[in-house]
Every structure is written in C-alpha cells, then in structure tokens.
Amino acid sequence: MMYLAAISFAIWTYLLLARGTFWTFRERDDVSPPSQMPTQWPSVAIVVPARDEADVIARSLTSLLAQDYPGELRIVLVDDQSSDGTAAIARAATLAANSPRVLDIVTGTARPAGWTGKLWAIQTGIAQATKDHAPDYLLFTDADIEHTPDNLRLLMVRAESGKLVLTSQMAKLHCRTAAEQFLIPAFVFFFAMLYPFRWVNNPKRRTAAAAGGVMLVKHSALEAAGGIASIKGEIIDDCALARRMKAQGPIWLGLTKRAVSLRPYGSMREIGSMVARTAYTQLHHSPLELLLTVFGMLLVFIAPLVFSCYYGDTGTQLFGASAGLLMLFMYQPILGFYELTAFWGFVVPFIGLMYTLFTLRSAWRYWRGLGGLWKGRAQAMAQ
Numbered sequence: 001m002m003y004l005a006a007i008s009f010a011i012w013t014y015l016l017l018a019r020g021t022f023w024t025f026r027e028r029d030d031v032s033p034p035s036q037m038p039t040q041w042p043s044v045a046i047v048v049p050a051r052d053e054a055d056v057i058a059r060s061l062t063s064l065l066a067q068d069y070p071g072e073l074r075i076v077l078v079d080d081q082s083s084d085g086t087a088a089i090a091r092a093a094t095l096a097a098n099s100p101r102v103l104d105i106v107t108g109t110a111r112p113a114g115w116t117g118k119l120w121a122i123q124t125g126i127a128q129a130t131k132d133h134a135p136d137y138l139l140f141t142d143a144d145i146e147h148t149p150d151n152l153r154l155l156m157v158r159a160e161s162g163k164l165v166l167t168s169q170m171a172k173l174h175c176r177t178a179a180e181q182f183l184i185p186a187f188v189f190f191f192a193m194l195y196p197f198r199w200v201n202n203p204k205r206r207t208a209a210a211a212g213g214v215m216l217v218k219h220s221a222l223e224a225a226g227g228i229a230s231i232k233g234e235i236i237d238d239c240a241l242a243r244r245m246k247a248q249g250p251i252w253l254g255l256t257k258r259a260v261s262l263r264p265y266g267s268m269r270e271i272g273s274m275v276a277r278t279a280y281t282q283l284h285h286s287p288l289e290l291l292l293t294v295f296g297m298l299l300v301f302i303a304p305l306v307f308s309c310y311y312g313d314t315g316t317q318l319f320g321a322s323a324g325l326l327m328l329f330m331y332q333p334i335l336g337f338y339e340l341t342a343f344w345g346f347v348v349p350f351i352g353l354m355y356t357l358f359t360l361r362s363a364w365r366y367w368r369g370l371g372g373l374w375k376g377r378a379q380a381m382a383q
Helices: 002-018 057-065 086-097 117-129 151-161 178-194 219-224 237-246 268-276 287-308 314-330 332-337 342-367
Strands: 044-050 073-079 102-107 137-141 145-147 166-172 214-218 251-261
Touching: 002 287, 002 314, 044 057, 044 117, 044 151, 057 073, 057 086, 057 145, 073 086, 073 117, 086 102, 102 117, 117 137, 137 151, 137 219, 151 166, 151 214, 151 251, 166 237, 178 268, 178 332, 178 342, 214 219, 214 237, 237 251, 268 342, 287 314, 287 342, 314 332, 314 342, 332 342
Parallel strands: 044 073, 044 137, 073 102, 166 251
Antiparallel strands: 137 214, 145 251, 166 214
C-alpha cells in the first residue's frame, strides 16, 4: 500500500512542479495584457454556428452587434437546421439592437458525409463571409457566448502584438447551481492539466489547444493550414484546429471573464453528457487507454483519500495525506477564478470519481453508436 501511496504523492508533486504550472492559471487576458494598438485595424468576420439556441441567441448576438471594434466588422450567423425558431429570434434581436454592423443570417444545409455538424456550419459561414472579399481575421464563437463590448478589440490587440495565428479564450462557464459548482471548475482544471496553457503559448513546444467558444483566426494562416476542411471530421475540433494552426505560427490560449457562457447546467447528468461527448474521443476510442485512464484517475484522485485514512501504516497515511494536501492547494486558483470557497477543494476526490464515471459513460455511448452525441446528432461512430 505504501508504494501506491508514494506513487500518488509523486504524481501530484510532478503536477505541481513540472506540468507547466497549469494549476496557477496565470494565462489570462487580464494579466499583463498587451497595450500596443494596431496602426491599422484588420477586417474581421465573426462566424456563429447556431443549432436550437433560442434561449440564448438574443443575448449572444446583441453582444456581438455591440462590439466597439474600430475596424471593418461583419457577422455571419449560420442557422444549423434549428427547430426552435433560432433564426427568427436572431432577426428580432438584430432589429432591437439597431446596430450599424452588417449581419447575415444563413440557413445551413445538411452536412455532407465525413463532416461534423458544427464544422460544416462554420464552413458554410466562412463561405458567406468570404464571398465578396476575404477578411484578415475570422472569429469563431459559439451561440451561447456573451461578449463584453471591448472583447474583440482586445483580442485583436493581443493577436497583432504577438503576431498570433490563433488567439483563443476559454470563456467563463456558467457556475451557479450546486452541480455546476461541484463539477465546472474541475472541467477547466482537467483541461489545463491535459493542455497546460503555458506550453500551448510557447512556440517551442508542440502542445496545442484552443477553446471552441472563442477563437480568433488569421484567415491567411487558416487557408495555408488547409482550411476547416482539413479537420472536418474531428469531434474535438478546437484542439484539432489548434494543432493545424500552431504549425503555421504562434498561438495563445487563456482564461477570460470578457466572454461568458450563457448555457446553464441544472444537474450533474447534464454536465456528464457534455463531458461524455468528447471524453472517449480524447482517448482515441482505445479500450486500453480507457483502462489506463480509469486506473490513473483512481490512483491520482481517490487514492490520497483512501491512503490518508489507512490504519496501521504511518508511511501510507503520510504519503496519502501529503498528496491530498497538494490536491487541495492546487485546486484553489481555479476556485478563486470562479469566486467559490476553498471548501470545494476538499471534495476533489469525489469530483475525480464523477469524471471517471463520465469517461466510462462516454465509452459506453460510443460502443452503442452514440459517440459524440450533440443536439441529437451522433457524430463519432464505433467502427
């Protein structure tokens, strides 16, 4: 037992010291923001894929129409075969906003074979946005994201200052219900553990990732990377795009409070469905990787609690308690970002257990032919 406890402690020590300090979340758009304004503001086209977003589209679209961006800006909303009146609500919101911005609402078509629904909608939006002339940048943003008026302008300042080909923000997720407070900060914590933001932002490292809610892409670099068609079947499309773009130049990923998700999760089941959509894809649909991941999750998150309570072996208790204290300490910055109390750090072992179950659920869905289930579409099919 003591050997397993020592391994668990060693893993947490590695995560603390040698995993790009992912847990500090210093990569934020409000920490040392660039101040060099462009001498000429590039043109931007915003592409918004929307499928059954009637409950959030008005607020999201209104925030885009209110951007105080000084350069040329147009917005393309792709109504991806919605059945809830998303397009009609978007038109009404546009009239109410009384904005001078150009907005096109495009009706999406059935996705061709080999394409995921979201990426086909984005491709449709790009075709519309570039029909007359190609913009310098494309901003891909989800229909459930609300932006502050200065968000695009500050994104562009960062992109131009750093000569970035991809600038992505991880939007602040909805975190008000008990289920959200229990599971949502951990979602960001685990994502950063997989893709340390500091490594993503280092051009010398191969690590590449992005957050699909907000991605500002240099259009010429996207074309050089093969366009959206080069990742057309990817379920984890944001990270796939980041890999393609990092081959073209530097990228940046960080947390933000200037873009917030309007999508509430009322229950752990809803959050579990969100996680299960991509978890098994992250493991390359490999039963062996699934088995190793489950063992690793238990060793990293459950073992410290079990070993710290193990009677009769002081060494096992010491290693277990030390690992648990590191876990508690490292979870505090993300709790601070979401303005939650330190108490939630004490339940991380149980959070880890829930995410392990979500991963197993993801594999089960895939094996049943429901992989990548999103808005009624199963997009990752078992071979």
